[in-house]
Amino acid sequence: MTRYLLRRILQAVFVLWAAFTVSFVILYLLPGDAVSAKLGGGEAGLSVTPEQLAAAKAEYGLDDPLPLQYGKRLLAALHGDFGRSIATGDDATNMVVSALPPTLAVTGFALVLAILFGGGIAFAGTLTRHRWLGNLLLALPPLGISLPPFWVGLLLVQFFSFQLRLLPALGSNGFESLMLPAITLAIPTGAIIGQVLAKSLRTQLAEPYAEIALAKGASRSRVHFGHLLRNAAVPTLTIAGVVAGNLIAGSVITETVFSRDGLGRVTSSAVTAQDIPVVQAVIVLAALVFVVINLLVDLVYPVLDPRIRHRETADA
């Protein structure tokens, strides 16, 4: 068990380091010049003298040779320091971390909705004996994945805020303003969960043990909840990291659509300003979330699947 854990933790650390490196390569090596954009507004940068530019670059540590920059930045990143925002001069890590709470509120709520509806649809779709109902329900997840989230968000605003006047269209005040963004985020996420769960429920339903349980007289719902769920949960859990990543990426869009504060807003304004340190902090944070969730899932696997538990113990 310890060896199993240790190997997973090492992998996680590696992925984090590599995410930092990949984002460094993308952001610092490719052309694109946030400093001159900030000083002179891009092409209109006539007013900037080369000396001013050089001084500004030195201030942000952009004039060091690249390997040295990489070393310095990696070392700083290990201490949670991604440098200062080029656009605002604030600490990049600080900007990202302080933007987290409102985003977590929406994504957390969206995740609950996604599990309830995605899981519910998968269950009902495979449980029902009416073929048409099953087909109808199981057609919903592929549909949910195909809808552009920015469009769904705007449609919801149009309907619930402007036609029915039920919920606020914009802003981040109170629980009511949480509803529409959470629904928008929950649709693609719930669709992914529903698709994977329905597929593994079907696979499990075709297994001999399910057939035997049914033949012995267990009701379909008893078989579903008592036998299939546990086995179908394992493949569904593998996508937990992907789901979390989807929620983070989706918040870039929902927070723009609903004019909410949070990580997504910080990300999109950093991209607009070509604010490299902030973008890098967001990327590494997303990778961190992915890695931590997958680590937690790896810890749950042996609990759900005794085969993993025994194999790993036998190894150690």
Place this chain on the structure above:
Amino acid sequence: MPDVLVRTRRKPGLILAIAVLAFALLAAVAPGLFTGQDPLAGVPAEKMRGPSLGHLFGTDETGRDIFTRVVHGAALSLQATVIAVVVALVAGSALGLLAGFRGGALDSAIMRCVDVLLAIPSILLSLALVTALGFGTTNVAIAVGVANLAQFARLMRAEVLRVRSGVFVEAARAGGVRWTGVLGRHVLPNALGPVLALATLTFGTAVLEVSALSFLGYGATPPTPEWGSLVAGGRGFLATAWWMTTFPGLTVAAVVLSANRLSRAIEGDVR
């Protein structure tokens, strides 16, 4: 081949999906077939009109016909999508082939990098690439392509490994065929089906991501019609002109849904 046609005929959903994709591609190549109006010039007297026979999708705040703009937007949106798919397909498959054929340290190095790309959500990855490359439709397309290449690398590597261990490859090698010959004669033809299915699926993803990035304002500059920016353009008129956001978004949804449906059909046929 007629076998495929017979099976397709019994699936109305699939036929509809193929029709939607065909119309979208046709609109991208020859928008004049669908509309005779100008996507950029508006008729001020007819601004903010709802959908009617003359203006199927209504008009916008300067009196431009939305249907015409959606039709002309297909060119830019689908061009970007195709670039993205080609980038993902070519770069991803090349990496996967290299990893699968060479094996050893190079294989592990490439595949670890691919794992990392999968750990970062593709929208965030493409945002990072857009930050570095700058804005504009082509850069958005390249960014979306790079952000989606990981799956192609994985698939291609798996195909190489699968085919490599086949008896027929062993026979070809024993008969003196070089690895490049094996690649062309055995690996690529065998991988064609799954790669095509993934490419179709990626086409849908890429339409979504390209339009999302241009909705956020990193794609085409305003007067040029593009699906994502058309939806963004209607954002300020949600309360008064629902058609301005609804129809462009519906077009994106229909194309993505169709691509996903077609991809599933190809995958089912391959297996």
